Amino acid sequence: MTRILYELAGRDQVRFSPYCWRTLFALKHKGLAFDRVPMKFTDRSTIADSGQDRVPVLDDDGVVTADSWRIATYLEEKYPERPTLFGGAIGQGTALMINKWVDLVVHADLRPIAVPGAFKNLDPDDTDWFRVSREAMFGMTLEALADGRDAAVERLGATLAPVRATLETQPYLCGDAPAYADYILMGSLMWPRCCSDAEILAEDDPINAWRTRMLALFDGFAAAAPTHAAA
Amino acid sequence: MTRILYELAGRDQVRFSPYCWRTLFALKHKGLAFDRVPMKFTDRSTIADSGQDRVPVLDDDGVVTADSWRIATYLEEKYPERPTLFGGAIGQGTALMINKWVDLVVHADLRPIAVPGAFKNLDPDDTDWFRVSREAMFGMTLEALADGRDAAVERLGATLAPVRATLETQPYLCGDAPAYADYILMGSLMWPRCCSDAEILAEDDPINAWRTRMLALFDGFAAAAPTHAAA
The missing domain is CATH 3.40.30.10 (Glutaredoxin)
Known part of the structure; x- marks a missing residue:
């Protein structure tokens, strides 16, 4: 196996x-x-x-x-006998909706933060390819994209309002315990965490407290991931 | 009982x-x-x-x-023995997230469409109260709010992108059959439907096909609701 x-x-x-x-x-x-x-x-x-x-x-x-x-x-x-990611058909359906929201809406705000950060943390073999492909994709230089970083952080704070309101009511997006919808958003927040020094959440934001709980899961699996924030 | x-x-x-x-x-x-x-x-x-x-x-x-x-x-x-609204704890958690998103984001776009429409469909006893309370709430006259209707319809089309992408993959937000997350959004789309003549969805929009299915549920319960679109 x-x-x-x-x-x-x-x-x-x-x-x-x-x-x-x-x-x-x-x-x-x-x-x-x-x-x-x-x-x-x-x-x-x-x-x-x-x-x-x-x-x-x-x-x-x-x-x-x-x-x-x-x-x-x-x-x-x-692996149905192992801990469930969706909790059944309805939970899977609504998780897909959250997946689409994160990909289409949250990622638009994360891009000016994380894409220039990723560029600085690439394997050296990838840098030329990444610059050419991303500058074509976004229609601007990586430096111009990076100039929009502070504005993107501010927009992100507003975009995440429904997440914030949810986490003011329950500890995880999936209720009392984390499941796949939490991993969708957390996966996306790992993107800037692992390659950028931008602080995207205020310290007293309920989303920040949730992120801390997510980082601690599985014996601190995500917390232990290499970050090159200062690079 | x-x-x-x-x-x-x-x-x-x-x-x-x-x-x-x-x-x-x-x-x-x-x-x-x-x-x-x-x-x-x-x-x-x-x-x-x-x-x-x-x-x-x-x-x-x-x-x-x-x-x-x-x-x-x-x-x-x-009533756990009756058809489930959430499909368990995870489905309830993610439905709350969708509830917050609809209330905080979708409603912002629906307001210039539905609030002036509601005003025209009030019980006559309510009209003065509604004008005063809503104009204070939104910081503008109902007529000024209504002037933003076409722009709001356009914004709504973009806001609903994650719903559209979800419904391109599965027939309901909750998967193969409707459940509470579908009712959250459909409840909100009944708001303009019942009081405004604005068409908020293009005919070929997958959300329009979903809305048609939602209107037909329970022997056409929602479809039969009085509308005063022409009022």
Whole structure:
């Protein structure tokens, strides 16, 4: 039995991909052991055999699944006897809605914070490719994107208002205990955490207290992840 | 056994409160019979005994609960043998997050559409009170608020992007069948439907197809509600 997670890696073991983080949390939640195989943007040979060109890719003893959402639903179906990620069909449906909201709305605010940070924490082989591809994607230089950082932090604070209101009522997005919807958002907050020195949450923000609880899960798994905030 | 829902009513049986609609859908989902007692903004005597001053208020054989979210959790706990609204603790947690998002974000876009519409569909006794209270609340005349209607419809289209992306993947926000998170948003879309002639969704929008399915539920319960779009 081998279980391998192929994931994006920068220099010095920095892992900033929000999507890979969602899968890392999901595997931990299920209590499943796994090996981690790093991938560079410019060398995807490790996942070539899978027929995929984007990570995360999970090879679960020969069953290969790509895309963080599909991996989560695969794990839930394959390992129903282990702690649930969704708590049933309705919880899975509403988690997808939260997934779409985070990807479409929260990520727009995170991008000016995390993308320039990621650039500084790439494997050196990836820097040219990243600059060209991202500047084409966003229609501006990485430096111009970075200039919008403070404004993005302010917008993010407003965007997260529904999360804040929820966490004023219950300790996790999924209620009394964390589950996949928490990992969706937390995965995305790991993105700036692992590659930027921007502080995106006020100390007294209920979301900050939740983030601290999330970092402590699984014996401090996320808290122990390398950060290159000062780089 | 008596079960009474106290709800906001305008003239000619128009019921536009998004919060009361959520409770109406929740009661229908649970298959519970109930009587409906209308309330005017300016005469809340029917709920005075309940100690509440805002609707919806549910009197379930003497157990009085106010606030649409609290009523939904009450019904789920009280009638666990009937169709579930949340599908368990995780589904309830994530439904609260969607509730907050709709209230804080979607309602901001609905307000310039629905509030001036509601004004035209009030019980005549309520019009002066409504104008004064709403103009104070929003810091502008109802007419100025209405001037922002077309811009609000356009913003709403963008705000609902995560809903659209979800409904491109599954038929309801809660997955294969509707549950409370669907009623949260649908309750809010009943607000403009019942009091405004604004068309807020393009015909080919997946959200429009979902709304049509929601209107058809429970033998067309919501579809049959009086609308005064032309008023």
